[in-house]
Amino acid sequence: MSIATEKLAVDVEKIRKDFPILQREVNGYPLVYFDNAATSQTPQQVMDVIVDYYSNYNANIHRGVHSLSQEATDKYEAARKTIQKHFNAEKSYEIILTSGTTHGINLVASGFASLLKEGDEILVSALEHHSNIVPWQMICEKSGAKLKVIPMNEDGEIVYSEFENLLTEKTQIVFLNHVSNALGTVNPIKKIIDKAHSKGAAVLIDGAQAAPHIKADVQELDVDFYVASAHKMCGPTGVGMLYGKEEWLKKLPPYQGGGEMIATVTFEKTTYADLPHKFEAGTPNICGGIAFGAALDYMNAIGFDEIAAYEQELLKYATEELLKIEGVKLYGIAKEKTSVISFNIEGLHPYDIGTIVDKLGIAVRTGHHCAQPIMDFYKIPGTVRASFSFYNTKAEIDSFIEAVKKAKMMLS
Template sequence: MFNVDNIRKDFPILSRKVNGKPLVYFDNAATSQTPQQVIDVIVDYYSNYNANIHRGVHTLSQEATDKYEQARQKIQAHFNAKHAHEIIFTSGTTHGINLVANGFSSLLTKDDEIIVSALEHHSNIVPWQMLCERTGATLKVIPMNQDGELVISEFDNLLSDKTKLVFVNHISNALGTINPIEYIIKQAHLVGAAVLIDGAQSTPHIKPDVQALGVDFYVASAHKMCGPTGQGMLYGKEEWLKKLPPYQGGGEMIAEVTFEKTTYADLPHKFEAGTPNICGGIAFGAAVDYMNTIGFDNIATYENELLQYATDKLLTIEGLTIYGTSKHKTSVISFNLDGIHPYDVGTILDKLGIAVRTGHHCAQPIMDFYSIPGTVRASFAFYNTKAEIDALVEGVKKAKMMLI
C-alpha cells in the first residue's frame, strides 16, 4: 500500500528546517531528493570497494565493475531496451543530447532539416542550433498554443523527405505538459527521420518502454529520479549507435591504439571515454530499484491527486494565473500573481521554508510566448503532501498581501 508518511521517512532531508520552518520542497523538477537507501549505496561504494573498473584484475576492481555493469542492466530492464549495450552512461541529459548532436555532424548536409518543439529546455535547443551551424541544416520549430500544448497539425506540415531528425521532450519542465510522443515518433519514422526524446522530466513520473515507443534515442538524468547528480543515461538503438562516431577520445573507448591508427571499442564503451562516475552509475541503479519498489502506477496516481488539489487551491487566489493548462500534464504548476515579479514571490516563500523555482526555467521561448519574464514553479513528487500544498497556498497569499 502507498503510504506517504512511511515514504517520507526514507528521505532524511525532509526532516530539516529552513529559516526556522519545516522544509517544504517543491523544486522536484530541478532535482529530486535522495532516499537513505541510495545514500547508503553511495557510502558503501566509497567505504568498501572504491576502485577503477574494467581494467583491474584485483578484487576491488572486479567488485566495482560487477556493480557498475549490474546497474546498466537494471536501467536496461527499467526502460526495456533490447540490449544492455544500448544504454550509454552519461553525466546527464544534456551530455546525452550533445553526444547525439555531435554524432550527426558527419551525417547531415545543408539540404537537410531537423525539427524541435517550442516547449523545449535550452538543452534540447542549443545543441541542435550548434549542429545546424556546423552542417548548414535548417532548424524548424513545432509551435505551441495558449494551453501549453504543441500544435500537432503544424508538426505534420513541417515533416518532409528533408526531415532527418526530430527532437521533443516527453514532458515540459516549465509547464508539465505531456507531449504525444507516440504520434510524433510514428509520423517522423514515416518520412525516415530519427527521433530523440528528452525524458528528463518524464522518468520521475512514468516508466517509458523504449521498444514499445520505437524511439531511436531517449535521454534521462539520475538526479531527477532520486539518484545522484552528474549521472544520466542515453538509450540508443544499436543500429544508430553503430553509425555515430565517438563523442570523445581517450581511454576505455578504444580497441587498439597505435600512432598510425586507432580502432574503437564495441558498444557501449565506444561512447564512454575515460574513468566514469562509477559510484554515480551504481547509485543510479539503486535509485531505479527504489522507485520501482514504490511503483510507478502508485506514483502517477498520487502525484495526479497532488496536482489537482494544488490547482484547485491556487486558483482560489484572486489574480493568480497558471501557465500550462493541458489536460495531459504531470505534477508541475507554473504560475504568477498579477503585477508581482516571480522572484519576489519565491523569496518570500523561501523565508517560510518553501522551496520553489522562479525564473524562465531554461525555457525562454515559452516565457516569450506568454510575454512574461518567468514564473513561480511548484513541482511535486510522490513524497510531498497535501498539507505541504496548504502551506504553499498560505505562503502565496502572504506574499500577495506583502507585495501588492
C-alpha cells in the same frame, strides 16, 4: 488530466522517513520542497549505496584484475542492466551511461554533425529546455542544416497539425521532450515518433522530466534515442543515461576520445571499442552509476503507477487551491500533464514571490526555467514553478498556499 479515484497505494508518511532532508528546517520553518522538477531528493537507501562504494570497493572499473576492480565493475554493469530493464531496452549495450541528460543530447547532436548536410532539416518543439535547443543550433551552424520549430498553443501543447506540415522528406531528426520542464505538459511522443519514422526521420526524446513520473518503454515507443538524468529520479547528480537503438549507435561516431572507448591504439590508427564503451571515454562516475541503479530499484519498489496516481492527486488539489487566490494565472493547462504548476500573480514579479515563500521554508523555482522561448511565447519574464513528488503531502500544499497568500499581501 486523469485523476485516479481508487484508494491511493502510496504510504507517504512511511516514505518521508526515507528522506533525511525532509526532516530539516529552513528559516525556522519545516522544509517544504517543491522544486522536484529541478532535482529530486535522495533517500537514505541510495545514500547508503554511495557510502558503501567509497567505504568498501572504490576502484576503477573494466581495467583491473584485482578483486576491488572486479567488484566495482560487476556492480556498475549490474546497474546498467537495471537501467536497461527499467526502460525496457532490448540490449544492455544500448544503454550508454552519461553525466546526465545534457551530455546525452550533445552526444547525439555531435554524432549527427557528420550525417547532416546543407539543405537537411531538423525539427524541435517550442516547449524545449535550452539543453535540447542550443546543441542543435551549434550543429546547424557547422553542417548548414536548417532548424525548424514546431509551435505551441496557449494551453502549452504542441500544435500537432503544424508538426505534420513541417515534417518532410528533408527532415533528418526530430527532437523534443517527453514532458515540459516549465509547464508539465506530456507530449504525444508515440504519435510523433510514428509519424517521423514514416518520413524516414530519427527521433530523440528528452526524458529528463518524464522519467520521475512515467516509466517509458523504449521498445514500445520505437524511439531511436531517449535520454534521462538520475538526479531527477532520487539518484545522485552527475550521472544519466542515453538509450540508443543499436543500429544508430553503430552509425554515430564517438563523441569523445580517450581510454576505455578504444580497441587498439597506434600512432598510425585507432580502432574503436564495441558498444557501449565506444561512447564511454575515460573513467566514468562509477559510484553514480551504481547509485542510479539503486534509485531505480527504490522507485520501482514503490511502483510507478502508484507514484503517478498519487502525484496527480497532489496536482489536482494544488491547482484547485491555487486558483482560489485572486489574480493567479496558470501557464500550461494541457489535458495531459505531470505534477508541475507554473503560475504568476497579476502585478507581481515571480522572483519576489519566490523570495518570500522561501523565507517561510518553501522551496519553489522562479524564472524562465531554462525554457526562455516558452516565456517569450507568453510574453512574461518567468513564472513561479511548484513541482511535486511522491514524498510531498497535501499538508505541505496547504502551507504553500498560505505562503503564496502572504506573499501577495506583502507585495500588493
